[in-house]
């Protein structure tokens with residue numbers, strides 16, 4: 540496939556490395572229009588483009604690795620032009636207007652928006668469990684203080700001074716979490732979409748000085764029984780906020796779309 544990527548950050552770089560060593564080829568890297576000045580006007584060997592209109596016609600797939608504002612800015616136009624899109628910015632779907640717009644655009648363009656599972660697992664279990672009755676789903680996201688820098692946690696905690704202990708800085712619904720923490724609570728949105736929805740999924744976010752990994756936990760109870768899931772994810776070397784598994788889940792989704800037999 541000829542694949543385009545939105546963004547040039549930690550997740551995007553991981554995905555680009557995979558594409559470079561696969562049978563796929565990179566067709567475009569979509570960056571903010573402001574970046575055009577830094578890179579010059581030409582579309583050099585880096586495949587840089589600065590708007591959806593500049594994307595090549597022969598793209599088979601776009602991958603959003605750039606966060607909520609990018610999905611909001613480009614997602615609908617990409618889907619409307621008939622290009623399938625993988626996104627890791629799942630929390631953006633907590634905005635119901637954006638959700639509806641993306642859905643309408645996908646239908647108009649006969650394209651699909653594929654959600655990468657991100658930094659969490661067990662979403663298949665939740666999806667199956669919700670076809671029976673799900674009584675409750677709670678998600679707890681725990682990161683070292685540095686993982687919350689730039690988030691609303693800074694308004695209630697002195698993250699830099701936090702060298703011991705753990706502190707809850709958010710408790711509420713998955714919708715509130717996903718909208719307030721666009722770089723940190725995409726997992727809350729994934730859990731909500733797989734299970735009980737944005738309102739009924741309870742979320743707790745914790746800064747924990749005693750850990751070095753991003754720990755995500757789900758507890759679900761329903762007609763199926765109950766499960767507890769915990770993952771201790773290493774962060775990407777160039778972004779302590781983002782788990783490596785989130786980038787790997789994008790690669791996995793790309794493979795799912797191309798392999799003839801896939802779980």
Ligand SMILES: NC(=O)C1=CN([C@@H]2O[C@H](COP(=O)(O)OP(=O)(O)OC[C@H]3O[C@@H](n4cnc5c(N)ncnc54)[C@H](OP(=O)(O)O)[C@@H]3O)[C@@H](O)[C@H]2O)C=CC1
Pocket residue numbers: 545546547548549550551569570571574604605606607608609612627628629655656657658659721722723725726729775777778780781782785
């Ligand atoms: N589903 C999940 O479990 C997870 C999801 N995520 C999501 O993935 C996003 C990216 O993570 P990561 O790669 O670690 O972040 P980085 O900060 O390393 O990179 C973000 C990249 O996106 C670009 N970007 C941001 N906004 C726009 C925009 N409006 N248009 C074009 N480019 C844009 C940035 O460009 P510039 O330098 O110009 O700003 C930068 O290249 C996170 O913000 C988060 O929302 C992250 C981790 C887990």
Ligand SMILES: O=C([O-])CC(=O)C(=O)O
Pocket residue numbers: 658721722723724725726727753772780781782783785
């Ligand atoms: O990468 C992670 O560990 C989780 C994350 O940032 C998110 O949910 O947005």
